[in-house]
Amino acid sequence: MNLFKIGLLIEGTGRCRETCYLAVEQGRIAGIGQAGDFAADCVAAAVDYTQYTVMPGLVDPHVHLFLEGISDAKARTLRWKEDKETTLLRAVNNLRRTICQGVTTVRDLGGPYGISTFLKKAVNQGTTPGPRVFTAGQAISITGGHFHYAGGREADGPDEMVKAVREQVRSGADCIKLMMTGCVNFVAQDAGIVELSLAEAKTGVNEAQRLNRQVAVHANGIAGVRQALAVGVATIEHGALIDEATADIMADSAVYWIPTLVPFERMLDYGRTHQTRTLPPAGIETVYLRHKAMVARAYRSGARIVAGTDAGALGVEHGDIWRELYLLAECGLPAAAVLQAATGLAAQAIGADQELGTLEMGKRADLLVLSGNPLTDIACIKNVVKVFKDGVAQ
Template identity: 75%
Template sequence: MMLIKTGLLIDGTGGAAHPTCYLAIENGRIAGRGQAGDFATADVAKAVDFSPYTVMPGLIDTHVHLFLEGISDLKARTLRWKESKDTILIRAVNNLALALRQGVTTVRDLGGPYGINALLKKAVSQGVTVGPQVLTACQAISITGGHFHYAGGREADGPEEMVKAVREQAKGGADCIKIMMTGSVNFIRQDAGVVELSQAETQAVVHEAQRLNKPVAVHANGVDGVRQALSAGVSTIEHGALIDEVTADLIAASQVYWIPTLVPFERMLDYGRNHRTKTLPAEGIEQVYFRHQAMVLRAYQAGAKIVAGTDAGALGVEHGDVWREIGLLVECGLPPVAALHAATGLAAKAVGMDSQIGTIETGKRADLLVLEGNPLMDITCIRKIVTVFKNGKEYPR
């Protein structure tokens, strides 16, 4: 058994922080939590002393694409889509290591080609490679020619094909099901195109996924797409960049978790301001991004469950950038404790893993982040990583 003496303890529940205490770690899990008197004198004397630091749960990034890197050059990014499976796999392994160094101990991969995400899940769990725990949707499901079909997606049309596509992902080891409800944001037209799945197709996916005990994550940006997803009873809304006040209130009134993925929009805005492109005009991105931020705050204030996810692999978004997503949630108006909860305890609930990760409680996995400073007072401290523990094993920076 290993004993750790903490400084400030943020336990990931969204509640108040705790003063100095001790954590017992055994067989990769938290075996106990208390004060010095709760443990043997000899164990306390040998405790690893992190009392000058803040200790909190490892971060959870609920929306990544491990096969992609956060390349900030559009031309170079285009070439990445043409690389071989072997090269993409090697890059993805590097992305895992990068994420862990940034304090991310669990990621949810929401779609990619060649079965790479399922392979990485297995490799990490077996200790073949080092990285965060990987949860995966395997292939994202779209209609024929729909959004993201070009990234190894599973194309399906009609309720029956949708059901088969869901079953295929479950067979492949999917932890969740991902569907593409709309396209990406068109910053010139200020829309996301048509709603690509019919109501019947959406409902077929949700019914089959629920029958197989798989949560459903939905890529949706426009108002109509988000509302259709809500009416079908999905688990998480990904992006939602074009919603209005009424839709924000509907999200708050539902049981859905909203993962707004603010980082890619910030990075696209940076790109648009520094490069003249037809598809990424700075003025159009600003309109979308500022409204997106306002809707996040409105939904949060109305009681919505806002969760951190980065869409890592998007333009300029590196794996491990969940630290920035947390910061952007604070910039939207969320209190720091809520922004940290969005990447710990609440994120664990969103991905159906709250019995295992997300909070520092007895019996849960010893995924820990040790930080200099107090992120509740200065959210940028989330980057001042001293060391990371995953399953009780330390990965020093």
């Protein structure tokens, strides 16, 4: 048994403890208490983290491991054309970058070549270091729909949707990713059409649920988000360009909203420094400010807001969850809620809360050791001292 003496323990449940001990045995949390709760020899040999904060390892439920967060649009276009082997090597580097930032679990929401499934196996077998990987396999869209160019699975009509879902499950998918809409059009400041028909969306969700898989849906705009809510998805990814009524509906539902604020901020930065037809800074800023306002409203109304980065998007590097947390704080979420958005609540969103996300007896010992207190300064989330996954230092 390994014992840690901790200055501040943030459990991820909303509860904190000062000056306590945490025991780890066989990769799981074996006890939390005071010195008298443990054998004297273990207390004497405890690892001293009394000058630090210890909290659960972070969970990022929206990444794309195959793609780097390149900040130059022209260079980025070349990445889509690389061969499988080069893409795989880059993805392995992305795993390493991620866990060094304290992220011990990720959910990959779509990519080519079956790379995320391969990475999941490699991490589980100890072949490469990295966070544990949950994968959606291929993102499912209509023919020519959003993200089809990233090795997606195109499906038209309910029958093809059933087959596409079953293919992902056969390939080892932990969840299903549906592309309800396209990207935001920052010139027109709209979300375009709802690409999946109601019948296709409903069939996809029903088949996934029948096979015990959650559904994550890329959706923007009022119509797209409301259709996602109507068919009963588990998580809504992005959710830009909604109105107050839709935010309130989201708050009244069982859905988890992953607004991915960082990509909008990085696109705005890019638009301000590069002249490009599709990323006008004024249009991006209008959409971004509205997006943040809806996140703030939804949180106040009781929505379950979860931190996710969309790592691999323009300018969004793997491990950039620190910035997502900062932006959630800007939206008015208190520090405790911000931290839960990347720990306990995030684990719930991906259906892994029985094992991950909080520091409780019997759960996996994913620990993040920080310098400073993120409850008083959220920027401290960047001050990573040590990362443990399953009780093992990374």
